[in-house]
Amino acid sequence: MNDDATMYPIGDVARRTGLSVSAIRFYADAGVVEPSGLTPAGYRLYSIEAVARLEMVRTLRDLDTGLDDIRQLIAGRTTVHELATAHLEVLEREASRLRARRAVLRAIVRQRGSAEQIALLHRLVTMSDEERVRLIEEFWADVSDGLNENPRFVAELNSAPPRLPDEPTPEQLDAWIELASMVSDPEVRRAIRDDLNDRFTDGPGQMLVSPTALASYESATPLIEEAVEAHKAGVAPDSPLGQELAARYLTWLGEMFDASFEDPETRDEIGRGLLEIEPTILADLEQAAQGPPATDPQERYQHLVQVISGTLESNNAQLADYARAFTWLSTALTPTTTPPDYQPRPPRTG
Template identity: 30%
Template sequence: MFTSHDGLCSIGELAERAGVTVKAVRFYSDNGLLPEAARSAGGHRRYGPEALGRLRLLRSLRTLGLPVREVRRVLGEEEDAAGSVLEGAVAGQLRELGSQLAALRWREAALRLVLECPPGERADRLRLVGSVAAPPSTAALARFWRAWLPPRMPARATAAFLDAAVPQPPDDPEPAQVLAFARLYALVTRPCTGDERPQPEAHKVSGSRGPAVLYAGLAQAYELAGARLRRGHGPFPGEELDSFVDAYASAYGSRDTPGFRSVLAGQLAADPRIDRYWELTAEVISAPGGPPEPTPGSAHDWLCAALHVQTAVAAG
């Protein structure tokens, strides 16, 4: 209780007891978060005993970083609902803080990258990493693949392919990973002249279901081959290759025969490649100094090599 004759206190006394500034009390009052009990004859604010607890709660909510609009929502709810509102507000603040921390970690790695490179390379490195937001967005990479994929790909199949093909930047990157992502971003956003990213002939499947069948089958084959790559196994015919060939055979409406495999091997060998994309992707997602993580590109190469081995043996 306050010791004044009317049981109320001044703004200064309230601020002192709550451990905040008079300016903060005035701000909360002006925004309707801390109602006044009365005004003195001279027009000064007077507060009742309940104001102290409310002010301490306000201070705690603001110390957690909750914006005024969220504080207003928490205080405006009944006691039973206030807990869930507070939980949602804190969860939202945690997500925002996580994004801010990711941006800071990315900027730190980018600054280290510029600082630690030879002086003659700093201008180019600075220009390269400066074009990428912090934290980086993968929207440009997704656009690159959407322009490359068959136009009739169902949305679900497209989303599944993008999940595999678009690398997610690490939350706590090393400078080498920042450089790799910046180079990847530059690769997919540079101006194109003519048809520089043609759809591989082997992927031009007719019909409305063909592309979805092909890419779903390839995703399964790439996953199987990726497990072999992680164990350091060289390319060889097996379940992985059978799954790979079956994806093309099913999409084309053909049978998996030695003749089909021979034709497919020649087609795949002649198709255009985007090796640089997959090399940079592996650098982004792999721990620096550790073994490269498999990508759809490295899995595809492993499977193509296995197919070449098998068809070469059959032809010889």
């Protein structure tokens, strides 16, 4: 039995819930939240439980939840968690479509695209993961034509393909549109193919990307990483560890070129050569951060891949660490290569 003292007339319910009187009547007539009782004059009354249901209905409707789903929730045929999960999936799909649409529009505005380009841009954004992989694989198969005498080098050209995340940022979508457009351009493909063949088909360039050279580069990676850690830890280049790494570097270099680099003059020459690496790399990184993006197709490709994959900052930081490690190694090779302002980094704490 209902007690009028615990019931609220429709006007009070409207003020409590923020719903209009007409909306409350609509939800009653639709069988979503019916009145809890009537006054002797026939006016609708709502219990506190009904008011709570109406507040929930308002929240769900603000989230664009359908009336049928709300009825099932109130009737106990579904749970809030199930309803929220299903609704979240819908919203995420819609958000993904909106991001893609925004990326297309931004590209059209940026490129002043024609009507014919709109369909292409939309196609590039909405590609599946498999289609994106195929596009990049086909691009590298095309531009590496003529380099088949070195299968490992050809394979490593696409060793870090772009990976568009499930929740890409606008910048990542823009980068993907630019990259996909670039690798689809026959002129870009021709320029990269010609450059690769000019540099690596024969002569010294072919030797630098031979299977033996690539394996040698790979074997040197742990040594350089040890030098990075030693530099970061503030280890002096003339310490026993510094001298050990310098000796291992010379051994590696000698094995790669089938020569000996142990005499003082050669050590000094190598050390001075290593000193040129850090300022060159750091200057390139600074220019890339402050200036316009790279216009060289291969450099631009690598930049866009890192933006798409979200690895640009970490890769740049690693590159800077490697550059400083080469300066540290140069100082370890011979004191005559020490820069005038060289100061070992203090040991890391924590």
